Amino acid sequence: MNPILLPSNRPAERFYRGGARISEFRGEAVAAPREPEDWIGSTTTVNGERALGLTMLPDGRVLRDAIERDPVAWLGDEHVARWGADTRLLVKLLDAGQRLPVHAHPHDDFAAAHLGRAHGKAEAWYTLEGGTVHIGLRQDVEAADLAALVERQDATTLLGLLHEVEVATGDVVWVPPGELHAIGAGVLLLELQQPEDLSILLEWGDFAIDGAAVGHLGLGFDLALAAVTRTARSAADLAALISAAPRVRLRLPRGCRRVLPTRTGSRARSRDRRSGILDRDRERRRRRDRRAATSQRLDPARAPRGRSARRDRHGRAARGAPAGALKPESTRILPG
Template sequence: MNPILLPSNRPAERFYRGGARISDFRGERASAPREPEDWIASTTAVNGEALVGLTRLPDGRLLREAVADDPIAWLGERHVARWGADTRLLVKLLDAGQRLPVHAHPHDDFAATHLGTAHGKAEAWYILQGGTVHVGLRDDVAADVLADLVDRQDSAALLDLLHAVDVHPGDVVWVPPGELHAIGAGILLLELQQPEDLSILLEWHDYAIDGAAVGHLGLGFEVALAAVNRRGRSRSDLGELIGPAPASDSVFPHPADEYFRLERVPVDGPTVIDQGFSVLIVSAGDVVIGGVEQHTGATLVVPHAAGALDATGVGELLVARPPTP
């Protein structure tokens, strides 16, 4: 089995604008105005859809079906022994053509109890083009205060609850389950997340979505908001969530390791990429991977059975992996 080059996989008519930066990064034609996400090597469908969001391989099969048919070849024996055919990973390119709404995602326990899903939705971002992110409450917020702001759709007040932090290319942001956050306009990022599409929307004014109907995941806001962390973080505490990517095996803060890993691999001559199921993105330069030249913006899914990969050239690779089994 060899690495498989993937075309972009952009669900249409998302509720916020964006997509042009993904097109530029991948060297593709301009996108429609509301195609702000590229779901890479996705075995996850858009919430409420059967097929939208799923990656289809060049041979016509869904990646989800291919993994289910031969999980050991795709994921490796140790992974399958612990998690079966669950890839434990969803990777996206995300272009915020407008600021995203204030929202949060549920933890595993909440998702299992209230939604019957296999995962919650922890996520983390690697910044490709910078801007401002809004992450974490500045102060503790009472449940009734938060519910009132949602009910009144006071977007300015909701956003003002959060820390605003300028981020730059090469920075990383860890968003634990339950943490309120919003991505500022103009940012292009690579997102790793658990393989679910679960968002609790606290604001929806000026977005193409009926948040009052779907923003609570069918639970009602009284229940859904119980999944939100209402404890504040000091400015110094943000160092646990946001900062430059370190030179380490996984660039995200240590608490993210139980959910996913991201390696940043500079290439300047011969380089070896370790064996294992992964999603590989050429973030800069021209790199020959497994004997095939790839350019900035290329995205590949790598089966475990492909073995260790030789890479050469000059550039940088981002290697997204599931947690260590």
């Protein structure tokens, strides 16, 4: 395995603000106000663009073209035998400088039937810096009522329909296609998603985008909103979507030492390492307390887990992985 260190790949002029923490994370100059995403190892373009979003390799080749020419070298025999040259993954760093709009993404069947795309857009978030996220409906909503809220651009009511959840560093959130959601201001996350840029926007008043024209993916809102889930999520449903990341031991190939961008300089790296060790227990306690508070708010009648509940080796109540969650696979491409 020969890792390739990639520079940042940040599509300019996105419709929401953010990006300063990505610049700090990578040791780069301060970015423009609306560069909140870093598309890592991307073979995906921004919706409606021919090249914007594609990763360039250090030798000047476009990563997508290199993979198409020699997919086995990049993706491996087993992957190519099943999926061909389709990477089936887009990874992003996302720094929310403002709350994102309430939106959803279409599922595979809808994207194929109505947009001619190979994928819908399921996604999962690994929380790097926590805050508030909004996900899943608190109550069932009729199609006509949802359409009326979009037409009136009643952002307050739309956001109020969703569960409000506090997430902490290390929390993982699974967002199925069709699920309404909005990432809150201040959240920094690593996003794993299907390789498409398809969003159905339900609000756009405070964002740099003409949502009335493009928020329905060119389908009209009557059809686009048919891809949105309108049934409520219970507290149990929500608990299945949000969980703490499993503890894993990362084994690097011999000679490979840098797998994620860090602040420049050995002092900064040592400071980050010490800070992470000192804050680990504190962050675990915060995550536990936030999860307990969220669970109680969503379902006050829910009783604490008893002694008979199944627990992991750290004494925490064991949880199953979200059904259908994206599973990490080995990659040859590393951000630099």
